[in-house]
Amino acid sequence: MTFPLASLDILCPMHVLLDPGGRVRSVGPTMAKLFRDHDWKGEHFSTLVDIYRPHPVTQIVQLRDLVGRRLQMRMRNPRRTMLKGMSMPADAGGVLLNLGFGIKVVDAVRDYALTSTDFAVTDLAIDMLYLVEAKSAAMEASRTLNRRLQGAMLAAEQRAYTDTLTGLRNRRALNHVLDRLVRSGARFAVMNIDLDFFKQVNDTRGHAAGDRVLQVVARAMLDVMRKVDTVARVGGDEFVVLLEDVRDRGMLADLADRLIRRIEQPILVDGEDCKVSASIGIAMREPLENTPLTADDLLERADVALYSAKRKGRAQHAFFPQETLAAAERIHR
CATH class of the missing domain: 3.30.70.270 (Reverse transcriptase/Diguanylate cyclase domain)
Structure with missing residues (x-):
């Protein structure tokens, strides 16, 4: 299975391409952001991610056996970011991993300062991010309104107990x-x-x-x-x-x-x-x-x-x- 890397970067910005030995040949631009503090080129995939479902995977032959299966893993970094993905055969016996954040996308966006440009345009994560942003804006608007209402209530109560001419209690x-x-x-x-x-x-x-x-x-x-x-x-x-x-x-x-x-x-x-x-x-x-x-x-x-x-x-x-x-x-x- 062969794709131009430029196309992979657009369609699968979180891909990891492995050679037949399980070493990293290239990663998508979003994965590069996640690995920015790590020299990933030529690293064995097991040093970068810990695949634990459907069962622990440390060898590329095991990845080939799991082609088309849902994978769950953690990044081997201090944040231990959760990832979900799937493996597909690549050219010359290599493996292509296409990864995503699943329901942890909001945490990942915050932790790695990601934007909508870091995801494929067809990725439902974009819609989820917009919903989260809209919810956050709505909640902030609600908090602002509540603060104003509370202030208005306090002001009204203050007026109800105050003599308007002198400012004393009434x-x-x-x-x-x-x-x-x-x-x-x-x-x-x-x-x-x-x-x-x-x-x-x-x-x-x-x-x-x-x-x-x-x-x-x-x-x-x-x-x-x-x-x-x-x-x-x-x-x-x-x-x-x-x-x-x-x-x-x-x-x-x-x-x-x-x-x-x-x-x-x-x-x-x-x-x-x-x-x-x-x-x-x-x-x-x-x-x-x-x-x-x-x-x-x-x-x-x-x-x-x-x-x-x-x-x-x-x-x-x-x-x-x-x-x-x-x-x-x-x-x-």
């Missing part, structure tokens, strides 16, 4: 954190904060000036409070802060005084100062209290304390219940 976010703290039995405090004289800013300077004041006040709250605290805007000029793991009334009083001083600083809007202050009511949730408290109970206590602070002259803070309960009762009479 009432929905506040209720979510407050319910969690109540269920956990944790020790925490609630600050109810109301801006004094804010209505005058809106009435005399307009809502744009009022919005600017709210944004500056929100920034001040974030600067004064701890990063672990939840700072929320729950109404026009009403704010609530949840402070987790707080045990010291003195620390809370210090935080409240610092925040009041910070908010009292004039806020420049369109070249003119706007002045507001803040009244703060504080309620603490103690784990050992005999009566279980709901989230609404704690918000009401902080509100009662806020009324007491306003009654004392504004720009003040007050705690619930000791010094606030009697004052709150007088307010509501």
